[in-house]
Amino acid sequence: MDTSKLKITFIGAGKMATAIAGGLVKSGKYTPNQFTATDKSEASREHFIEKSQVTNIIQDNIQASKFSDVIILAVKPQQIEEVCKEIAEVCHDKLIISIAAGTKLETFYKLFGHKRIIRVMPNTPMMVGIGASAFSMGEQCKETDKDICLSIFSPVGKIHQVEERHMDAVTAVSGSGPAYVFQFIKALADAGVQQGLQPEVSLDLAAQTVLGAAMMVSLNQGTPEELTKAVTSPNGTTYAALCCMEQLQFKETIYKFVEAAANRSIELGGGKPKQA
Numbered sequence: 001m002d003t004s005k006l007k008i009t010f011i012g013a014g015k016m017a018t019a020i021a022g023g024l025v026k027s028g029k030y031t032p033n034q035f036t037a038t039d040k041s042e043a044s045r046e047h048f049i050e051k052s053q054v055t056n057i058i059q060d061n062i063q064a065s066k067f068s069d070v071i072i073l074a075v076k077p078q079q080i081e082e083v084c085k086e087i088a089e090v091c092h093d094k095l096i097i098s099i100a101a102g103t104k105l106e107t108f109y110k111l112f113g114h115k116r117i118i119r120v121m122p123n124t125p126m127m128v129g130i131g132a133s134a135f136s137m138g139e140q141c142k143e144t145d146k147d148i149c150l151s152i153f154s155p156v157g158k159i160h161q162v163e164e165r166h167m168d169a170v171t172a173v174s175g176s177g178p179a180y181v182f183q184f185i186k187a188l189a190d191a192g193v194q195q196g197l198q199p200e201v202s203l204d205l206a207a208q209t210v211l212g213a214a215m216m217v218s219l220n221q222g223t224p225e226e227l228t229k230a231v232t233s234p235n236g237t238t239y240a241a242l243c244c245m246e247q248l249q250f251k252e253t254i255y256k257f258v259e260a261a262a263n264r265s266i267e268l269g270g271g272k273p274k275q276a
């Protein structure tokens with residue numbers, strides 16, 4: 001679709017809005033003047049301008065919403081209600097996209113008095129064009145609204161449509177996921193330092209290894225199991241490490257922290273976490 005005339009407002013210009021706007025400008029699919037952003041915090045406003053190249057940033061949420069076609073709600077879940085109540089009167093004819101963790105479509109229906117809302121769970125690697133996101137459509141969304149949503153999130157990564165009941169799982173896997181991977185990279189690099197490597201060499205080797213392995217999965221070079229097998233020589237170094245990982249319950253540990261994130265997403269949406 002032709003997005004050249006689309007006007008988009010971010011309410012909240014923090015880390016995630018910066019990643020989306022910055023990634024879209026870098027992709028060349030949008031120009032900085034198609035975006036407006038608002039933020040209460042001066043530090044966030046300055047960071048947003050510096051990283052996204054978008055300079056149209058103000059403090060008035062109503063003004064910023066009035067003249068845009070799409071409003072992206074990018075404040076923390078705890079700030080969503082206040083912001084929606086403030087801008088609802090100028091949003092009757094707007095497509096609303098929320099990226100807030102946990103907050104349900106039903107909540108937005110009540111706050112806006114219409115159902116032209118899309119819930120998206122993005123992630124910060126959008127800043128470098130390799131995001132992963134999923135979305136669920138509100139009941140009054142048109143097919144063109146889906147096209148608009150795809151035109152915003154697909155230039156900066158992959159996007160999947162999911163049923164809303166799966167949004168907590170998406171949040172726990174790909175929304176929070178970059179943090180798990182950063183922790184893994186840091187630990188792998190630190191372990192390399194412990195084995196005698198220079199810190200910058202070890203960090204580069206660790207990051208490049210994660211990047212390469214992820215690319216192999218993403219480009220369908222094999223299943224993770226097949227690709228693991230290809231690295232593992234009989235009774236070799238990888239085999240020794242994999243035995244140790246199994247003993248340390250590596251997989252079970254991942255299940256547990258992903259469950260903790262999903263449960264927190266459920267709580268943020270006003271629900272009761274699932275029992276383990």
Ligand SMILES: NC(=O)C1=CN([C@@H]2O[C@H](COP(=O)(O)OP(=O)(O)OC[C@H]3O[C@@H](n4cnc5c(N)ncnc54)[C@H](OP(=O)(O)O)[C@@H]3O)[C@@H](O)[C@H]2O)C=CC1
Pocket residue numbers: 011012013014015016017038039040041044061073074075076077079082083099100101121122123124175176
């Ligand atoms: N960070 C991530 O990786 C991801 C975040 N999300 C979701 O995105 C949303 C934003 O997260 P994130 O970018 O990390 O958060 P940030 O805190 O970085 O950004 C939110 C910004 O909104 C500002 N703000 C608060 N109240 C208002 C208001 N009334 N009007 C305008 N601006 C306001 C905040 O200012 P102040 O700090 O002064 O309150 C802050 O600068 C959250 O709902 C989160 O669940 C989803 C996927 C990934």
Ligand SMILES: O=C(O)[C@@H]1CCC=N1
Pocket residue numbers: 101171175176
């Ligand atoms: O930590 C959070 O709550 C947000 C949602 C997903 C990633 N960051």
